[in-house]
Each structure stands twice: as C-alpha cells, then as structure tokens.
Amino acid sequence: MIISDMTPNSQRKAHVLVIGGGFGGIRAAQKLARQRGVSVTLISAEDSFAYYPQLYHAATGGVHTESAISLTELLGGRGIEVVRDTITALDPEARTVTGAGGEAYHYDELILALGSVTNYFGIDGLEKFAYNIKSIDGAERFKQHLHKQLVEDHQADPNYVVVGGGPTGVELAAALGQYLRRIIKLHGLAKPNFQIELIEAAPRLLPRSPESMSARVQRRLESLGVKVMTGATVQAETAGALQVNGRPINTHTVVWTAGVANNPFFKANAAHFKLAKNGKAEVDNHLQSQPHIYVIGDNAATPYTGMAQTALNDADYVAADIVRALHGHDRPAYHPAAPISVIPVGENWAAAEWGRVLLYGYIGYVLRRFADLIGYADVESWPRAFKIWIQDTRREDNCLICEPK
Secondary structure (H helix, E strand, C coil): CCHHHCCCCCCCCEEEEEECCCHHHHHHHHHHHCCCCEEEEEEECCCEEECHHHHHHHHCCECHHHCEEEHHHHHCCCCEEEEECCEEEEECCCCEEEECCCCEEECCEEEECCCEEECCCCCECHHHHCECCCCHHHHHHHHHHHHHHHHHCCCCCCEEEEECCCHHHHHHHHHHHHHHHHHHHHCCCCCCCCEEEEEECCCCCCCCCCHHHHHHHHHHHHHCCEEEEECCCEEEECCCEEEECCEEEECCEEEECCCEEECHHHHHCHHHCCECCCCCECCCCCCEEECCEEECHHHECCCCCCCHHHHHHHHHHHHHHHHHHHHCCCCCCCCCCCCCEEEECCCCCEEEEECCEEEEEHHHHHHHHHHHHHHHHCCCCHHHHHHHHHHCCCECCCCCCCCCC
16 A cells, blocks of 8 residues: 555554654654654664764764764654664565565655765775764764873874865864863873874865855964865875875874765665765655655755755655645645855854855854754754753763863
C-alpha cells in the first residue's frame, strides 16, 4: 500500500522511515510525529545529535552539551521509535532498507538524511595522521591530543596546521591560538613559540563567499596571529610533517577540514540513484530520487547543499509533502532558500552574509549568537534550547585541559 492511497481514517498508519540523526533527519521526524495517521522510525549510526556549527568550539574547550545531544533526549516521548544501526542497502521494490547486522526495516515513505563524510582525496598519510573536528569523537580526540602535548609532555608543536579555508577551518584557526595560550597560562607552563597556519588550495579563503568577505576575514585572522596560505597544495603527511607545495611543515598537529564527500551509502547503492558529479543524489522538484524515496540535506544535489539551514528547510518541505500526499492535497514544488552565513573569527567577532548585506565585527557576533539559539530550538524545546545556548559560551568545568593542576 502506498502512502498516497491512505486516508486519514485508515486503520493502518503510514510508516515513515528516517535515516540519519542530523538536522534534517531529526527535524523531519519531529514534524511527522505530530501528524495523525503517521508512525515514524528514525535510524541513526550514532547515539547523539551533533550540532556541527559548534564543534570547533567544543574542540577548543567549549562545554560538551553545546555540540552533542542524546537522540533519546531529543526524540523520546514524541512517539518516535529510535534505532541505532548503520544502513547499508536499499530495496525500493520491497520498500526496505537493511542494517549492518542484516536486519530489514520496512517503510511506506523513506527519508534519507545521512549527512556527509570526510574526504581525504587520497592524499598519502592524511587519514592516518590528521585530526578532524567533523564529529563529536573527532573533536574530543583533538582536544585530548592538545592536552597530552602541553600538559603531559610539556612540548608544543612549532606549527599547528589547519587545512581548509572554509567556515570550519576559519573558525578553528581563529579560536585555536587563544585556546593554546589559555592552556599554557592555566597550567603555569613555559610559554613556547608556536605558529598557527591556515592552508587553502583555492586562491582565497571562503571561496563560496564574496571576495570582499574573504579579504576581510583574512585580515582578521592575520591580526590574531594566524598565518594564511592560499593557493597551497597539500601533498602528503607523515607523523612529523605536512608536505605543502613541495616543502615540509614540521608538525604533529594537522586538522583536516578541507573535504567532504557524500555518504558512502549512495555509492554502494548507486543502482537505485542518479548521482551527480559530486556524488550526491539528484532529486525532482519534490526532493524525491524516485517514488517514496526522499533525499535531503547534504545528500541531495540541490542549491545550498551542505548547510544546516538547507537541511532544515528540506526537512520542513518533505514532512509537509508527505502529509499532503497522505491527505490527497496538492503538493507544491520545492524551492531552495538561500541560507544566512555567519562565521565566527575569534572572540566577539564574526563575518555575516545575509543576502547582499555583509556584516562584520561585534554585530556579526551578536547575529551568530542568535542564530545558534534558533539552531538549538530547531531540534530542541525552547526552554532546553535556551539552557544549552547559555552554556555554550562557557568552558568545561571538568575538562583536564582547562583546570589548573
């Protein structure tokens, strides 16, 4: 039975299966769970929702709750079944997906919101030696590495290298120097000489932003002591050096933020999707790759893909589209909305792009603070969102890195 054949008075509820516990998956599940005649199951490979815009802050001493929220806490009590599994296969004819352990899950409508994965572009040594902060575990591993270097080994790197001049790389490079100096001061360590370098392969930072914004952000970074290298090609990494433009940079700390790829699920099930050159699934004007299968957020080959706001907009549209189909109503076409981009660059300073309006400095920072509040509220209740938002300017009280011995 297909969902469009069901009526609000049908005894059997339409079962919507949501794959992915990121912004898009959670938002779609929450929206659909409020509807009569719909049952929702969300399957995620992780136990927690990662608030990606604040992972850079968590990696530099921010409180853990600002970047990781339990899926059970988010979705429990809302009538949503939450399953921990990694989905590996799709059978559109049987309307099932299969988990890593072989269990099959049936759906009437399927929403794929699996997010993206790190892409190392086959560069020798990066996957083995580089750190990443695109996951909660990655951010924690990086933080513990800094602790070991400075507090246990009493040895700073001569160079801390961030690769990738997009928003994540800019945010991390701007925050890292202050964080390192804070560790050194709190633990009474000798002040070592170190350099923070930000490397970007494109001719300028933030290549998807206006040139004037790129230039302004670079000047801000340089005022914070960050060395910016553009037009620079990373060729390899070893345990003690990063090879860039034919010369080594001595370092044990490389953070890779430069590349993402579509979730490997789509390549593994390519027979069921039409994939664009970037590996993302092509969709129609209802965000469907084929009947009964929706693809949203980072996984869809749509304008503004890769942005949290896009995933949320996609989820809102898809949830409404499924309900309209269920009730036999007209289904308007999807229209992408340009997101607002706000990039923190050090304390109390951010660069914001809102349509044609560019804002910098403290006003940009204020805009980012309110954007984060709204971001938490997109997946949490307002009281809980406000509590997390208040916390996210604080540092971990029990963090070994932050507490002096």
